[in-house]
Amino acid sequence: MTWLLLVAGLVLLVVGADLLIKGAARLASNFGVPALVIGLTVVAFGTSAPELAVSVKAAYSGQAELAIANAVGSNIFNVLVILGIAAMISPLIISHQLIRQDVPIMVGITIVAVIMTQDGSINKLEAGILALGLVTYTWFLFYQGKQKGVDVSDGEVEEMLNAKVPMWQNVLLVIGGLVLLVMGARWLVQSAVELATAWGVNEAVIGLTIVAAGTSLPEVVTSVVATIRGQRDIAVGNVVGSNIFNILCVLGISGLVSPMPLLAGEQLANVDIPVMLAVAALCVPVFFIGSVLNRFEGFLFLALYVAYVWVLIAMALSLGYLAQLQDVVLYGLVPFVLLYVFITLVLDLNKRRGQQRIN
Template sequence: MDYLLMIIGLLLLIGGADGLVKGAARLAERMGIPSLVIGLTVVAFGTSAPELAVSIRAVLTGQREMAMANVVGSNIFNVLFILGLSAMIIPLTISRQLIRQDVPVMILTSALVLSMAIDGQLSRGNSAVLVVLLMGYTVFLFVQGKRTEHLKTPVSNRDAGTEPTENMSPVWHSILWLAVGLSCLILGANVLVGSAVNIARVFEISEAVIGLTILAIGTSLPEVVTSIVASLRGQRDIAVGNVVGSNTFNLLAVLGISGLVSEQGLTGSLQLVQQDFPIMLAVALLCLPFFFTGASLSRVEGGLFFSLYLLYSAFLIGMTTQAQWLSPLKLFICYFCVPVTVLTVTGSLIRDLRKRR
């Protein structure tokens, strides 16, 4: 039965992602807001709803560490797996706003949350600060998007642009697509996660691995399908903006709201604070040089991201199960993967400098 539910959940995710991207793109055109802003806000917030629901449920049942682990695992998965897989399918073009503004915001937010939770605790006061920052950032994005679109539009066409064109669908059509797509995404994610956790427990996989891998992956599946569908539909701003916006939303809203709901805030284990949080920050930092090189993410670079996530997952499983192959894997990561990543980043930067000259 759980296997059938997994298939149903996946189908709901695929259909929901298509509806969400359609609605977001049409709403952006109708309201005169750039698709990148919609990807960073409406789509990113919507596809992060499963993380928020799971984290709130976790703190209400006393599993405060799982809420934090879910966010950390999801953010690592979003960058390495989703961007990697999307770039392997279709090379992603990165907008200037993402490079100069939104990716640095994601990096700074990651560093801020790490500094707040360095002692293994995220207090309600810290959570309130995150929620306030989220509200300010969201308002800033919409104001900036409207201003940018206004400046791009000729004065003679501004008044005319306020009227709907014959080929432009009514606003309620776009809102309906968004609502139905988002509902299918959330329902599909919940069904898929529930069945996956049940299957994992049958095979006696530990709660720690479930939290950082299966749960994180399951709640990030809307981002996976949405970004891939957006890429295939040519909405690459939404594909990349969805990941960047989701990561920022996870840190500010999911941790912030979950921390406010919990009377004692959120907690993180020593492993989570000293290992997984720094990895999350390093992964965010890894985006910046790749995005700078030609303002794109190539198939090779996407393959590197994807491979790094597979290695991270293997490392987590090996560490949790105390597998015999863990030590060779550590050596492989230190003496092969890290140098290859550094060389790839350096090579991309050099090629980009040569092109500019």
Template sequence: MTLVWFLAGLAALVVGAELLVRGASRLALAWGLSPLVVGLTVVAFGTSAPETAVSVGAVFSGRTDIAVGNVVGSNIFNVLFILGVSALIVPLTVARQVIRQEVPIMIGASVLLLALGLDGTLSRLDGLWLVGLLIAYTAALVIQSRREAAAQAPSDDSSAGHAGGHWAVQLLLVIGGLALLVLGSRWLVDAAVTMAQALGVSDLVIGLTVVAAGTSLPEVATSVMAAVRGQRDIAVGNVVGSCTFNLLGCLGLSALLGPQGLTVAASLLHFDIWVMIAVAFACLPFFFTGRQIARWEGAVFLAYYAAYTAYLVLRAQHHDALPAFSHMMLGFVLPLTLITIVVSVIRPSARQAPPAG
């Protein structure tokens, strides 16, 4: 029955996120937001609602390791797996705004989590700072998008009333989606904890793997379908926006609502958060290479995620091969970061030189 409840919770999260995204994105388009900003805000925040619901629910259940591990694992999954799969389907074109503004913000939020968690906790004050930064970031995006829309098409106001039907219908979709997310998160967290105890696996590992991948399924479906339909701004913006929201909104709310904030496990500080920061930096060179994520680059992302998952499994089992694999994985973070810096410096000039002539 534990597996049944887990799958039921997962299904409720996916359906709830779909309803939330559909209603909220149509409302946002009616307000004159661009597809990229819709992907970065409404779609990204909506598809990240399962992570928020699960992490907040885990905090109230006293399982803070799941709350923090879920966010770190989801961000690693979002970049390496979702962008990797989407790029394998069709090469992803990346908007200049994502390169110049959104990815640096995602990297900054990742580094901020490390800085705030160095003392082993995310206090309520830390949570307040994170939520405040999210509100400021979202407001800046909306203002920026509306200004650009007004400058490009000041007379195009007629479409605002037809962006998907009456606003009350979209509002009902949002409310129904939120209700399913709350219910599904409770089922999924309870089942995941039971599975962890039965298998002898820690809450942290379950949060980094099973829960992280499960709550990221809405992002998988959204980005893959957007890539197939040619809505590449939404495909990439969804991933980048979700990562930023997970760090600022999901962890911020969890720390703010927790009785004593959140405990940040030592293993996260020593390894997993560094991997998350490394993969955030890894976006830069791939995005700079002609502002496109090619299929081979998507394959590289997937290979990195497979290696990271293998490490987590070995670590959870205290396998004899763990020391050797650990040395290999320790060589993963620094080389990946160095490669991103070198490629981001060399390849843009090579790609941008011909058009300039």
């Protein structure tokens, strides 16, 4: 029954987020809100709705550590698994804006989250700073879009807004989406706590793995479908944008509405959140190299995620081979990835210099 509740909660979260996005976007359009604003606000907030619903519910239910673990786990999953799978389907194109602007913003915001959680929690003031960052970032995207003369954020938003649906149906979609999100979050948090108790592990471990992967399902679908359709730049932009919103929106709003500070235990503060920063920082050189994420790099991303989750589970269950596994990861897999990145980066820089001399 616990697993059934978990799956049902995930389904409700995904369906609820989809209904909420469609209803809210069309309602905003009915009131004359430009498509650009809808794409940058309603749709962007909507894709983070599952993470937000779960984190808020967890905070209110007394599982304050689960609230942070969900956002942290989602960010790690987004980069290593979603981009890994998408790149293995087809090499992903990295736009210059992502390299110069969005990825550095993602890394910068992740550093802020690392600093905030060093004392073991995110208090109201820190949550307020993150929420203010969310408002500032959204305004910046809107201003940038207007400067470039962009009318819509992408084809899906345009298609969604062109559908002729009565206003009352849109209202029902918003209400229905919110109800499903609340129910899904309640069931997911309840089942996560029960699983943690049954397995004798910290709730944060469940939040970093099962819950994080489940709440990232909308991003999985969006990025994989975009890759299959040949929109290989959208897949990367979706993940980077989602990671920025997870920190600013999920942690910011959850921290503001929570009756207690969001907790980051010793493992979260010293292991998992630094891993989130390392994963974000890894994107900088990897994305810069040739402005493409190739299939082998996608495989490396997936291998890193498998290793991370394996170590996480081994630590939680105090498995006998934990020390050997950590040695393999720290002195084998991680150095190999860093060496690969260093060599390919040097080769790419030499190639760029050669092209500049020719030109």
